[in-house]
Amino acid sequence: MQQEISFVEIAVIGGGPAGLCAALEAANAGARVILLDRQDRLGGQLIKQTHRFFGSRSHRASERGINIAAELTGQVISHPLIEALTGATVFGFYEDGVLGVEQEGRVFYLKPSRVIVATGASEKNLAFPNNDLPGIYGAGAVQTLVNVYGILPGKRVLMVGAGNIGVIVSYQLLQAGMEVAAIVEAAPRIGAYWVHAAKVRRAGVPIYTSHTIKRAYGEQEVEEAVIWQLDEQGQPVPGTEKDFAVDTICLSVGLSPLVELLAQAGCRLAYVPQLGGHVPLRDANLQTTVPGVYVAGDAAGVEEASAAMMEGALAGLHAAYSLGYGRAGYEDRRRELQHQLDSLRSGPVGEKIRTGLARVLAG
Amino acid sequence: MRIEQHPVLEFRRGKKIKFTFDGKEYVGYEGETIAAALHAAGIRVMRESPVLHRPRGLFCAIGNCSSCLMTVNGEPNVRICVEKLRPGMVVESQKGKGVVYAAGN
Numbered sequence: 001m002q003q004e005i006s007f008v009e010i011a012v013i014g015g016g017p018a019g020l021c022a023a024l025e026a027a028n029a030g031a032r033v034i035l036l037d038r039q040d041r042l043g044g045q046l047i048k049q050t051h052r053f054f055g056s057r058s059h060r061a062s063e064r065g066i067n068i069a070a071e072l073t074g075q076v077i078s079h080p081l082i083e084a085l086t087g088a089t090v091f092g093f094y095e096d097g098v099l100g101v102e103q104e105g106r107v108f109y110l111k112p113s114r115v116i117v118a119t120g121a122s123e124k125n126l127a128f129p130n131n132d133l134p135g136i137y138g139a140g141a142v143q144t145l146v147n148v149y150g151i152l153p154g155k156r157v158l159m160v161g162a163g164n165i166g167v168i169v170s171y172q173l174l175q176a177g178m179e180v181a182a183i184v185e186a187a188p189r190i191g192a193y194w195v196h197a198a199k200v201r202r203a204g205v206p207i208y209t210s211h212t213i214k215r216a217y218g219e220q221e222v223e224e225a226v227i228w229q230l231d232e233q234g235q236p237v238p239g240t241e242k243d244f245a246v247d248t249i250c251l252s253v254g255l256s257p258l259v260e261l262l263a264q265a266g267c268r269l270a271y272v273p274q275l276g277g278h279v280p281l282r283d284a285n286l287q288t289t290v291p292g293v294y295v296a297g298d299a300a301g302v303e304e305a306s307a308a309m310m311e312g313a314l315a316g317l318h319a320a321y322s323l324g325y326g327r328a329g330y331e332d333r334r335r336e337l338q339h340q341l342d343s344l345r346s347g348p349v350g351e352k353i354r355t356g357l358a359r360v361l362a363g
Numbered sequence: 364m365r366i367e368q369h370p371v372l373e374f375r376r377g378k379k380i381k382f383t384f385d386g387k388e389y390v391g392y393e394g395e396t397i398a399a400a401l402h403a404a405g406i407r408v409m410r411e412s413p414v415l416h417r418p419r420g421l422f423c424a425i426g427n428c429s430s431c432l433m434t435v436n437g438e439p440n441v442r443i444c445v446e447k448l449r450p451g452m453v454v455e456s457q458k459g460k461g462v463v464y465a466a467g468n
Binding site: 050064122123133137138140141142144146147151220221258 | 364365366368369370371372374376395396398399402403407408409412417418419420421422423424425426427428430444445447
């Protein structure tokens with residue numbers, strides 16, 4: 001059987017914030033780009049983010065994720081140097097640098113000169129009895145149902161995790177008409193930005209810090225959740241249990257980078273808890289230990305969408321530069337992007353990320 | 364349950380589509396996933412786990428976790444969180460691992 005292998009300049013895998021910006025930056029420098037996304041629609045998880053972003057104007061502060069997705073997607077689709085394929089799953093990254101792609105039952109192969117992996121992350125689960133019952137969702141799953149499809153998963157929810165995602169999703173569920181019974185957070189303090197936490201508190205939602213879920217109850221679906229307090233060592237305190245009659249439990253306990261393709265490509269990975277799990281070692285241009293293979297966005301370490309966009313742009317810029325494109329103005333643009341990224345990660349909020357990055361940055 | 368009023372978002376739903384779930388007829392909308400249509404109908408149990416026969420539902424909703432595998436038009440192990448609803452689809456709860464290849468067929 002004959003198989004089709006196409007030679008391409010730059011392949012970007014994943015059309016979320018990092019991938020869209022990588023494709024645009026590389027194409028604006030003059031490189032030809034093929035962008036592959038397994039979903040039917042570009043934008044990644046931005047398409048369900050209805051809240052306004054933080055940061056300075058250059059970080060797209062006060063814009064809603066859904067609008068950023070629409071704008072970037074529009075630029076990508078109309079760019080003459082970018083070919084965007086949706087519904088296209090990259091299922092393999094072979095030793096010779098060939099990518100296997102499936103699109104609507106058709107399989108084809110690409111041999112790119114440069115590959116930018118921007119595959120994002122997957123939601124983490126939490127270990128407790130009955131954590132597999134229907135009615136228990138990742139926070140992002142609930143966001144997809146509610147904000148993309150306009151469907152509520154249930155009537156009353158317990159949110160586990162008071163980081164930005166947990167608190168923002170809680171507020172979005174209130175907006176959409178669900179009752180939020182409580183938010184529990186294992187850490188002694190709320191991780192989310194104060195402005196978000198204040199909104200849910202004003203709406204009367206209790207936030208229990210130093211608490212975690214003990215177990216869920218239900219026959220076929222969730223009917224009840226029990227939480228309990230954690231002591232200073234993080235050990236549960238018997239006798240502190242509280243019951244909630246809920247039909248939905250939402251887990252917002254972090255994300256794991258999706259690095260399968262990078263592992264197949266032979267990139268060296270390191271386990272870095274501050275970045276969410278196994279992530280590839282990389283240089284300041286986001287190039288991994290396999291020359292010509294780049295990483296950007298949550299696959300490089302779980303962060304905010306604004307950081308993903310800057311990383312994508314940096315990776316795209318360098319990938320194009322390494323192929324001889326965008327020589328003029330390269331240094332200025334690189335410095336500008338790096339500066340924006342550094343300022344995003346400055347201060348106490350960025351400390352965890354900085355600690356994590358110190359372990360994976362080489363060269 | 365479908366959201367009819369929302370302070371930020373406006374949901375533009377496509378054409379109505381009929382499909383069946385475990386033999387019973389339901390209505391969903393063009394452009395939405397099978398998972399979305401089932402949730403709108405209040406159906407959250409999608410399959411039975413193959414070893415301990417526990418109920419399983421949706422977990423990640425973006426095609427990562429494989430919690431929501433169902434049999435669609437006779438094909439097992441379809442990730443219904445990313446598979447779009449189409450007219451006349453026959454959606455069934457999945458029990459066991461499903462037959463993905465049968466010799467001699």
